[in-house]
Amino acid sequence: MVSEDAGRAGERICRGCGERLRPDARPRAEFCSSASRARQxxxxxxxxxxxxxxxxxxxxxxxxxxxxxxxxxxxxxxxxTFSDDERTIVHENVARCRATLDWVEMAVDTGKVDMDDELARLLKDE
Structure with a gap:
């Protein structure tokens, strides 16, 4: 990593502490010490x-x-008093909420955050 503040072209700066890397540091080195790497x-x-x-x-x-x-x-x-259309809209949205809550529970319990096709379709119909 080359610093823009470096006085000379090609000077490299430690990602952990901001000090200059030694000239004999490996070409791919990013840290000046293991302690600096650990802090980062x-x-x-x-x-x-x-x-x-x-x-x-x-x-x-x-x-x-x-x-x-x-x-x-x-x-x-x-x-x-809900009309048939209003009731249908409410029930569709409740189904969407339930599917989303099931998805959240699955993500929390398993770490799997991918949506299945049916959930994606339900949420897309917003």
Missing amino acids: WRAERRLRRLEQSMEFLDLVTAFHSFVAAAGRIVPTLRHH
Whole structure:
């Protein structure tokens, strides 16, 4: 990795600490020491954990938003009479939500995040 700040052309900078690599370092070297490599690895691991925590919070927030909205809206429907078309639309959307929730559970339990064809078709019909 060549630094743009390097004073001379061809100077290479350690990815871990930012110091110049020794001139006799291997051509593919990226770190000045194993300690520097370990620090970089730990920093990258912390960043991955933080990203995963943020994704987890996004998922939990989506659930919370849905439950809160349903809890607010459904009681207002007490005297609403649904037409056949409205009922059909609600049932289709409930089926879409159930399929999505099953997919989320499978992803959490197995790590498999790929959608099957039926789920992709259901979600595509939005």
